[in-house]
Amino acid sequence: MHRLFWKIFLSFWLTLAIFAAALMFAASSYLEHTRTQQDIGSMRTRLSKYFDQGQAVAKQEGIAGLKEWLDQLDRSEAIPILLINEAGRDLLGREVPAYIITRLDRRRQRAEQNEQRWLHHQQPIRLADGSSFHMVPDFQSITLRRVLQRPRVIALPMAIAALVSVLACLILGRYLTFPLERLRRATQHIAAGDLTQRVVPSMRGRRDEIAELAGAFDKMAERLEKVFSAQRQLLSDVSHELRSPLARLQVALGLARQRSNGQAEKELDRIELEIERLNELVSHLLEFSRLQAGVDAAHIEQVDIRELLEGLIEDAQFEAESKDCKVRLRTSFPAIVKANATLLYSAIENVVRNAIKYTKRGTAVEISMLADAGNEQGIIIQVRDHGPGVPNEMLPHLFEPFTRVEKARDRLSGGYGLGLAIADRAIRLYGGDITARNDPDEGLNIHIRLQLVKV
Template identity: 80%
Template sequence: MHRLFWKIFLSFWLTLIIFSALVMFAASSYLEHTRTQQDIGSMRVRLSEYFNQGQAAAKQNGIEGLKEWLENLDRSEAIPIFLIDEAGQDVLEREIPAYIIARLDRRREHAERMERKGPSHLQRIRLAGGSAYRMVPDFQSITLRRVLQRPRVIALPVAVAALVSALICLLLSRYLTFPLERLRRATQHIAAGDLTQRVAPSMGNRRDEIADLAGAFDTMAERLEKVFGAQRQLLSDASHELRSPLARLQVALGLARQRSNGRAEQELDRIETEIERLNELIGQLLELSRLEAGVDVAHIEKVDMRELLEGLIDDAQFEAESKGCEVKLKNAFSASVKANARLLHSAIENVVRNAIKYTKPDTAVEITMLADRDIPDSIIIKVRDHGPGVPEKMLPHLFESFMRVEEARDSLSGGHGLGLAIADRAIRLYGGEIVAQNEPDGGLSILIRLQLAAN
């Protein structure tokens, strides 16, 4: 249990331990190395360089220049260095340890002899006014805190420790995010309708919560694939099976008309109307099943959208006249897309017929071609009616199967809720997009985005 938790916990804990250990080891090593350098020639050379720098600063800017130089040196050097005058005071007014004062007293009588041997850590820095300062390194006052506070000293150990810890964190992040990214992509494919996605095989030999999640995801995807497959098959089979009894009903209706001698004409007309509605519903169900199954997806050709819309308007105008409205094509221009011409015509026709159904009398259903400003090489077909619109909460669900607005359910003109669903499947089948929006001055607009065909 909680295998992933312990991996994350131990990895971060180990990283912190390694980082801290490297810094402490480097600082301690430097500290120990520095404390043993009192009699080493390299340390004397370094102090000699400091002496020359201090003498140059004093000569150029006097006591203020000497103070500024010593302050800068103290901020970068791990070894405290004092400049002590004849009165035993530090130039920066720092407290001088007693053992340094005692050491200076013991060596005072040997100062002249030490100066004759050349620069040393007791050599004097002289000012123009005659005052002189002895440079005294304090090896015993080197502390770990002082080492850690000096960027020049601690920079390299910190950089090495940071590099090692960054590498560990990078590997851990990669180990955690790769399978999660694979799950994210698979989820997007599932949401887009591709129920064949599986992620467990890509997990390799992982044995943690992410691998368990991948297994659960695959089980869910497999179950969804079976359920939706069975649903599509049921719709397809039921639609096919219903065609035969409907055909027999139509034959029986014709015989009933002959034998009734006009005595039940009203009732028979009603039966005929319902048979036609059932026939239309079955046709839509079959079309929806074909689209969801991907039938005819490969039968694509270059379709001129202006010609398609002009032909569609000619057919839709007859239905519009019976509703007391008209259909107009605005801003038409030549543009070609790659699609199945029959499916694309049917999809846009469903949208236009839906608009005709709900637009107000004496208004127009407007079909507008627009260049897409957001996505290059795309066009937008806008179909707008002047009807009551749709409640905002219904807009995201408008293209779901059997989804109808409540007002449409209560009217005789309400359809079966499949027209826009069929249009949505057909448009998305070729990489397009279809959305709905209410217009500020009333009415509903359906926006169909299609990818232009390459020249």
């Protein structure tokens, strides 16, 4: 249990430990190297260079320039370099250890007795006013803190330690996020209706919590695929099976009309109306079943949207006149998409017929072609009615099968809650989407987004 927890914990802990160890090792190695080099020629060369720089600054800029130069040197050099005057005080006011004062006194005595000559860097830096300063390295005052505070000294080990930690974190991040990214993509495919997605084969033998999650995900997807397949098959089978008894009912209705001699016309008309409604429902169910199975995704062709809408409006106008309203194309422009022309026509027609049903008398259903601001290769078909609209809480469910609004848009006004569901499946079949919102003034506004053919 919690194998992933221990992987994350140990990985971060080891990364931090490696970083700290590399940093401490680099700093301590430099510190030890510096201490052991105090009598070696390389250190004398550096001190000689510093002496020449200090003497030049003192000659050109005086005490102020010398002080500034020493301050800058102290910020970059791990070894404290002291400039001590004849009174035994450092130029920057730092504390001068007693052993350095003793060493300077001993050198002066020997120089006065001509026992030894001053080395180049041991000579005093002289200023124009006659004052002088002795340059002395304070090796015993080198501390780890001082080393860590000098960018020139610590930059390389810091960079190496940071690189190691970055690589370790990248490997860990990739190890953790790859299966999660695979799960995310599979979830998106399932949400879009592709229930064949499986993620365990891509886990590459993992045995942690993510692998267990992937296994549970695959079982869920497999179960959903079976349930939805059975549901689609049942829907298709029932729809087909209903066709035969409905046909027999229509024959029986015709015979009943002949034998009734007009004595039961009202009842027979009612039976005929209900048979027609059942026929319409069965047709919708069969169409919805085909869309769910992706049968109508074939027969792709280039479709001129403006031409399709003009033909659709001409056909819809007959139904609109019976409702005392109109269907109007407000804006249009040339636009070509790839789709099944018959299926796309049917999808948009379902939306327009739904709008005709609920728009107020004397108003118009307005259809517009708009450029998609968020997609240069996209187009929006807007269908707006002037009806009562839809409660906001129902908008996300408007394109689900058998969804009906209880008040204005209910079953009594016609429809079985399948028209918009069929339109939604048909539009999504070709990479588009369909959304609905209530217009601020009145009515429902439906946007159909489609992908244009690249010219």
